[in-house]
Amino acid sequence: MSRNPKSLIAVSVAILASAFLFSCKKQSSPTTGWLYNDSKTGGFEVASTQEQETGPGLVFIEGGTFVMGRTEQDVMFDWNNIPRRVTVSSFYMDETEVRNLDYLEYLYWIDRVFGETYPEVYRKALPDTLVWRDPLAYNEPFVQNYLRHPAYNDYPVVGVSWVQASEYASWRTDRVNEMILIREGILDWDPDQRNENNFNTEAYLAGQYEGMVRKGMRDLDPRGTGERQVRWTDGILLPSYRLPSEAEWEFAALGLIGNTVYERVVERRLYPWSGHNVRSSERKTMGIFLANIQRGRGDYMGVAGNLNDGGEATVPVYAYWPNDYGLYNMAGNVSEWVLDVYRPLSHEDVSDFRPYRGNVFQTLELDAEGNPVPKDEFGRLISRDVTTEENVTRRNYRYADNIGYRDGDLMSSIYFADEDGEDPEKIMYEYSISSLINDEARVYKGGSWKDRVYWIVPGNRRFLDQNEATNDIGFRCAMIRVGSPVGY
Template identity: 45%
Template sequence: MQLLTSTRNLVLLLAVAGSLASCHKKKDKSTATGWNYNDKDQGNFSVAKPKDVNTAPGLVFVQGGTFTMGAAQEDVMGDWNNIPRRITVNSFFIDKTEVANVHYREYLYWLENVFGQAGMDSVVDQARPDTLVWRSELAFNEPYVEYYFRHPSYNYYPVVGVSWVQATEYCKWRTGRVNELALINKGYLDKKSQIKKELNGAGQDNFDTKAYLMGEYQATPGKTATSKSNPLKDAQGRPRTLVKFEDGILFSDYRLPTEAEWEYAAYGYIMQNPQRKQKGSSRGEEVISNKQIYAWKNDGFDNLRYTKKSAFQGAFLSNFKRGAGDNMGVAGGLNDNAAIPAEVTSFIPNGFGLYNMSGNVNEWVADVYRPITNAGDDDFNPYRGNVFQKVDMTGGAGNLRDDKGRIKYVPESDSALRNRRNYQKSYATNYLDGDSSSNAVYNYGITTLISDKSRVYKGGSWDDRAYWLSPGARRFLEEDLSTSTLGFRCAMSHFGAAESTSKKAQNGTFFPNRRNKR
């Protein structure tokens, strides 16, 4: 009996000791000041643990690197508008497929409920794709005018008739929807209240990520936000209902990829990296000298068809126009099985797991078009089209949102930038090309069709010859125009190390961080 009592006392003593140890769990400490993080007794400065960025819906991780950006074959057009040059792009995310009709209809459905019921029909009308792009004076394309965008048979065909401006607006909407759901799933927003509020005609008062972060959007907190178990606390130790970006819950902005990002992703270089063994592991070598022409690996030589013996031998690798009058081959032997765009998951994806980077539909990218591409371009993350902005504070706090519910921005004042070393002008689109420091002049409509509204598109389409399928080829169109051969896909910036550190961050090709293993 005495032995049993002693055993019980020992167990109780260990339990108490364990409880005390858990109460005095070692806190993360500032290496700069020595003060604890996430400690209510020391100010409760909240610091989330460093972690890899999760992949947002629809995206695939693309590990960045160095490559030769530019023309990959003889310039049959004679304008030499993409001079090869060596650049580096940082790691990023990009859509696995082109944005499909059903995705864009989801966007319109939301707009119709949020703005249409609020009497703001113009917002809905501005977003509708131009289905008349299918019309031709000497062709019977009226069925596509009526049905291509809305018939269920075309649900997962790429949306077309969308301008660059409309594509950019879609990206902004998608950012808000994805982040709103992230907050709902974590319990920081009340699901029923959000749906009831927005889809019953919220109008301007809809969820926007930046408006939420700036306190301009008021929402009903979810169960986690008001619970004592909420890991987010204020300086007094009370549950914090407003999530901050540094809490690691919200995603970055969806956006159009830059031209450099798009071209790099299209080549999918990882697929043809030579490998060498290093202590039981493999590591990719430099591959920029092995220049391929299309978005799939060369397999020894450049081709447009499957070459290996299989059921697919002889079939086309993408959706394009082989020649005049030949959009899909002949009955019983269709070469690409698509007279117009095909489903967004048609054909084999490239090395990064991306579909139809060559063919199907051309795709908008973010950049403003210029014919000379190596004049002063940065060699890291090159991009033309920057307009540096700041929040428009003229309306004061509580009045920072526009009629769509987004934070209003205005260009920075050049007079306030005089002492800056890295930039002096807020409008940088014409920097070293069309501004006072260059010799280029663009007289739109007089001597050229190029303007500051000319945007680049790439990739080739169902109605293009093979030349345009090369990721190095590029064309341009005014940002408010659209065609039946032009769609888009979204991208997102990746934060932290260029190499991924967690498989949970991936839904495409995974690249382990080998540095952590050495």
């Protein structure tokens, strides 16, 4: 049957015209009938549904259920990672560990913005390069060169405490969101930011930072001036960068998505790859180690002429093969800080949905009119812990500090009100001769260049004070995914 080309063109044009007219038609509320995005009806604005932008350096991690905890025999007899099935939401994680170059960029910005007035901010952010020193080893070249020499630009930053890593993540959030506003033509470059006059995401959203405005958003509120700042409801800005939770890190490290067929995990994993070997079994790479670890006593790099792991200590962050999520060095190179406060039995206590121990619930400090009080000298909004009086009618929580919730300490028990409730001998999580576990003990995961094979198992866990640093602990950042847990 012959078809008239002219009629086909006419039908196509009609379909396109209908689609255009439909898209131009203003949406209305299905519950009230009022028009959205129309100043004549009050100007209630509804942003078009947007897919979350993948932030710089991040890789999408589709969440799901998995068995968290021990997959290897507990040779340390810590009994602190009892297996338990939990669910982790989808999120994003850095493809690699944060590099020396990334951290130097952070230090440069701090010095440029706060250096003249608040030099202590810069000093507080500096990594501890002395972590390389050893009374019986000559490591001074690392002390002098590892952080700042360009030969180590792509190596993971070390000597960074948990507190410093968390501060870096907050700074990164602000720089990424500032760049988004510049890219969208809303703000212009402002290299002269100083002290409290620097871009902070929360301060900007609260109207306490204006910056160099290039073009405001159209304001449909009849009471407005016709232009406004970006709001969170516009869907332009990204959620916060942060350290991953312990469950998120372990889930991402295992990369079980590569062993899943039709909602069934075919084989549990001991390492971030399948099998029980730490050497490659591929023909072209047969025998090469799959992670940067200590192979044995006194063997950190292999034999001259054929250095198996390519580095005497750390190696560049893109060394070795990525796991099934595309993440590099989730087994070796450096161990990594995670968000959680350490408790030996956390796996038994935490929720089975997005498990995490370490919540301290806060709220913004408000003035008498209910607005956030002026930002501090560093450009950040001021927060405070919530009070029990504010939460007296709540069912889900009452107290601000939930770090020790259900951890077995006397303060979490029904006997806390007893006369001997303050007996020091009954307080479990305070510093003592035999224990370093308290509310500042943070979990770190994964093996490092100086660890044996046992510690590269993602289910194993260790802890360190959040203010301390070592030459084998680094970090990477994460970000929650909003909306659908499935990537598009």
